[in-house]
Amino acid sequence: MKKFLTLFFFLYGIIISFSQTDSIQSKKEQQQAIIDEYYVNCATKYNYYYQMAQWQECLDAGLEKDSTIAYLWQQKAMPLFKTRKYEAGMVFLDKAVKLDEEKWLDYRGFIKCIFAKTYKEAILDFERCKIMRGNSYVMDHTYDFHIALSYLQLNEFEKAATIFKADIEDQISKYKAAHYLDLFYYGITLYEQKKWNEAISIFDKSLEQYPEFSDVKFYKGICLAQLGRKEESKLVFEESENDFINGYTINEDQIFYETYPYQVKRKE
Numbered sequence: 402m403k404k405f406l407t408l409f410f411f412l413y414g415i416i417i418s419f420s421q422t423d424s425i426q427s428k429k430e431q432q433q434a435i436i437d438e439y440y441v442n443c444a445t446k447y448n449y450y451y452q453m454a455q456w457q458e459c460l461d462a463g464l465e466k467d468s469t470i471a472y473l474w475q476q477k478a479m480p481l482f483k484t485r486k487y488e489a490g491m492v493f494l495d496k497a498v499k500l501d502e503e504k505w506l507d508y509r510g511f512i513k514c515i516f517a518k519t520y521k522e523a524i525l526d527f528e529r530c531k532i533m534r535g536n537s538y539v540m541d542h543t544y545d546f547h548i549a550l551s552y553l554q555l556n557e558f559e560k561a562a563t564i565f566k567a568d569i570e571d572q573i574s575k576y577k578a579a580h581y582l583d584l585f586y587y588g589i590t591l592y593e594q595k596k597w598n599e600a601i602s603i604f605d606k607s608l609e610q611y612p613e614f615s616d617v618k619f620y621k622g623i624c625l626a627q628l629g630r631k632e633e634s635k636l637v638f639e640e641s642e643n644d645f646i647n648g649y650t651i652n653e654d655q656i657f658y659e660t661y662p663y664q665v666k667r668k669e
Contacts, residue, residue, distance in 0.1 A: 432470050439463030440476060449480035456480060471501035475508070483658045487517040506530055507539040510547060515540075515659055520551035527551075536568070540654070543568055546583055553590055554662055562590035581610040582651065585617050589663050597624040613649035615641045619665045641665075 443459035460477050464470065474497035481490030494512065497505045510526030513519045527544040530537065536545050549564035565587035572579040584607035591600035604621040608614055618641035625634035651661045660666070 432467055435463050435466050435470060436472060439466070440473060444476065450484065453480060453484070469500055471497040471505060474500065475505055478512075482512055482516045485516075485658075491517065503533065506533070507537070507544065510544070511539050514547045514551050515655055515661070518554070520554050523551045524548050536571070542580065542582070543572075546580075546586075549590075550586055550662060553586060553593075556593075558590050558593045562587065562594070565590060578610070579606075581607040581614065581617075582653070584610075585614070586663070588617070589620065592620055592624060595627070597627045600624050611649075613644040613647070615644035615649050616651060616663065616665045618644065620663070642667075 439459050439462050443462070444456045447455040447459070449456040457477060460473050463473050474493045478490040478493035478497065481487070481493070490512075494505070494509050498509050506526055507530045510523050510530060513523035513526060527548045530539075530544050536543050538544075539547070545564050545568040549561045549568065552558075552561035552564065565583060569579040569583050569587060572583070584603055588600045588603035588607065591603060601621055601624050604617045604624070607617050608621075611617070618637050622634045622637040622641060625631075625637060645665070645667060650656075651664050653661065655661075656664075
């Protein structure tokens with residue numbers, strides 16, 4: 402009898418497990434059908450810059466069918482950030498994170514860092530992300546990159562430098578090179594601490610990867626001037642100007658929507 406009961410509960414557990422798996426799969430399929438109908442076949446027919454109301458109406462109709470679809474909340478938020486309506490967008494993105502933190506928390510941290518510029522909140526999101534999955538990537542850069550950039554924007558230059566340095570060393574150990582934008586901002590942390598020679602050294606490493614990077618050359622020119630190397634500074638400033646005219650600046654995907662920290666603004 403004992404063996405029979407053991408076998409019964411074992412088989413019952415298997416049946417329940419399969420039932421739950423089927424239920425989850427069915428739910429995913431139902432949600433994907435809603436996404437296809439109201440996002441793919443409705444919202445994307447409109448340009449959210451000029452037809453924001455229609456874009457939002459499509460997504461709202463989908464959410465009336467199922468308000469637990471995190472992706473639709475994120476898609477309601479996205480065009481608001483791109484049109485600099487940060488607080489309005491964050492209302493929807495917070496709902497996406499609440500529904501699916503694993504998927505959308507690092508994206509929210511990125512938005513807070515690059516778009517909304519709420520740096521303390523960005524740090525909290527990314528620290529939470531690191532607990533969840535380590536120093537992973539979002540939008541082509543590590544979580545620590547965004548944390549360090551946030552500290553830089555909070556004028557905590559030494560803390561930012563420490564994090565950038567460690568992250569760069571980690572990238573080099575794994576991939577033999579660090580991203581030139583990481584090197585640029587690490588150089589900026591040294592520049593802000595008036596460590597002119599150290600900053601120049603790091604800027605030069607960034608330029609090894611991106612020789613026409615006009616913003617790097619601009620700050621390198623300032624460092625050279627601070628060291629009394631006037632002729633070198635003049636030449637670097639001229640190169641920077643020419644490179645800028647030819648379109649060589651920070652080339653992140655989001656540059657169309659936002660000015661990045663320390664990006665040089667020039668008169669037309």
